[in-house]
Amino acid sequence: MNISKVGVVGSGIMGSGIAEVAMISGFEVVLRSRRQESAVSMVGAIERSLAKRVERQKMTAEDARDALARLLATTDIDELGDCDLVIESVVEDLEVKRHLFEHLDRIVKPHAILATNTSTLPVVDMAMATKRPDSVCGIHFFNPAVAMTLVEVVRPLTASEDTIQAALNFAKVCGKEPVLVKDEAGFVVNALLFPYLNNAVRLYERGVATAIEIDKSMKLGCGFPMGPLALLDLVGLDTSIAILDALYKEFGDPGSLAAPTLRRMVAAGHLGKKSRHGFYDYH
Ligand SMILES: NC(=O)c1ccc[n+]([C@@H]2O[C@H](COP(=O)([O-])OP(=O)(O)OC[C@H]3O[C@@H](n4cnc5c(N)ncnc54)[C@H](O)[C@@H]3O)[C@@H](O)[C@H]2O)c1
Structure with missing residues (x-):
């Protein structure tokens, strides 16, 4: 071909x-x-x-x-x-x-x-x-x-x-x-990645640490190139919810049930980097 x-x-x-x-x-x-x-x-x-x-x-x-x-x-x-x-x-x-x-x-x-x-x-x-x-x-x-x-x-x-x-x-x-x-929801990367990103939002919701500190922890503690909340901003929070919803629909795993904060942010038009507002502001 x-x-x-x-x-x-x-x-x-x-x-x-x-x-x-x-x-x-x-x-x-x-x-x-x-x-x-x-x-x-x-x-x-x-x-x-x-x-x-x-x-x-x-x-x-x-x-x-x-x-x-x-x-x-x-x-x-x-x-x-x-x-x-x-x-x-x-x-x-x-x-x-x-x-x-x-x-x-x-x-x-x-x-x-x-x-x-x-x-x-x-x-x-x-x-x-x-x-x-x-x-x-x-x-x-x-x-x-x-x-x-x-x-x-x-x-x-x-x-x-x-x-x-x-x-x-x-x-x-x-x-x-x-x-x-x-052909299974999330394939390899997103099936592994998104429950982790969602859990980072839950930590943020519970006030365990600030967005900056959560991201810093995963960069310095695990050697990840970027933190989970900055990564969600890069992906787009609306797209992230769609991914979590599809994972939840397929597997029913509570870890993929989108954190309420994500939905509220999307409702407010805070979609991440593409709308200039997310867990961080972009100018
Ligand atoms: N953002 C990521 O990190 C990422 C990574 C890999 C794959 N994807 C996938 O790529 C696809 C696009 O994601 P994105 O991040 O570029 O999204 P985006 O929000 O940046 O762009 C979405 C595009 O879809 C168009 N669109 C919206 N509603 C439409 C409609 N009703 N009919 C036709 N077009 C419509 C918009 O005009 C825009 O061009 C999705 O399937 C997403 O899951 C996203």
């Missing part, structure tokens, strides 16, 4: 990161946003990120120009029609993703792979919304997509071996280390 043109749907934190990874790895990329202003702002963000790579001598100015020339940012979903692989990275909501898969199935050429960047949701439910369930899988990047090396390739019961091999190969061409995982 030859992949040369990659579509990315959703221009949030992860969509733009995945688009950038694919561009710098030599793929032609179509990045689809619902709104023109998001498309324009994503191109700006990618330009700034590439400029930083040039500054840090991670790529030449010429390679950065070539990468940008491979990007088409559009609001027109039909532009994804001739992509060989489309990765959706829209909001973590199963109904939204199922509708999107059903739509993509109608407009993207036959035999192209349709993939999801979901953190926790059942990939098989998205596959079954299409008439090509054998060509659907999960390709789960980590945040920030450009910096993190792991990709979980998720195999739903319906996926063909060709689809899985093509997804593994795509991740490798992107310079990533793929692991193949079963």
Whole structure:
């Protein structure tokens, strides 16, 4: 299966990161946003990120120009029609993703792979919304997509071996280390990570320590690169609740029952870094 043109749907934190990874790895990329202003702002963000790579001598100015020339940012979903692989990275909501898969199935050429960047949701439910369930899988990047090396390739019961091999190969061409995982909520990383992050919020709720001290404790005590509350801010508190809800729904483990403070913060619009307010303020 030859992949040369990659579509990315959703221009949030992860969509733009995945688009950038694919561009710098030599793929032609179509990045689809619902709104023109998001498309324009994503191109700006990618330009700034590439400029930083040039500054840090991670790529030449010429390679950065070539990468940008491979990007088409559009609001027109039909532009994804001739992509060989489309990765959706829209909001973590199963109904939204199922509708999107059903739509993509109608407009993207036959035999192209349709993939999801979901953190926790059942990939098989998205596959079954299409008439090509054998060509659907999960390709789960980590945040920030450009910096993190792991990709979980998720195999739903319906996926063909060709689809899985093509997804593994795509991740490798992107310079990533793929692991193949079963289609089970949270896969490997989030199934282990999120109960821990949720417990950090409970400590914070009980006033065991301040946010700064909780994060400092895990950095200095466990050698983690960042503390749990700063990590929740980076992931996005709305996305974090969606991940916890999916884990709780699948396993019924009380450790995944989202801490009330998380829900209150999201209700207040405090989504973490992306809204500039979370456990910390960002200016
Ligand atoms: N944030 C992370 O650390 C992280 C890491 C890996 C995977 N993911 C997954 O990536 C996906 C996107 O997460 P994100 O962090 O980029 O979220 P985000 O909130 O930054 O972006 C969400 C995107 O979805 C779009 N969207 C919202 N409602 C929509 C709708 N009804 N129809 C179509 N598009 C809609 C938004 O316009 C935006 O472009 C989710 O499935 C999430 O689980 C997130």
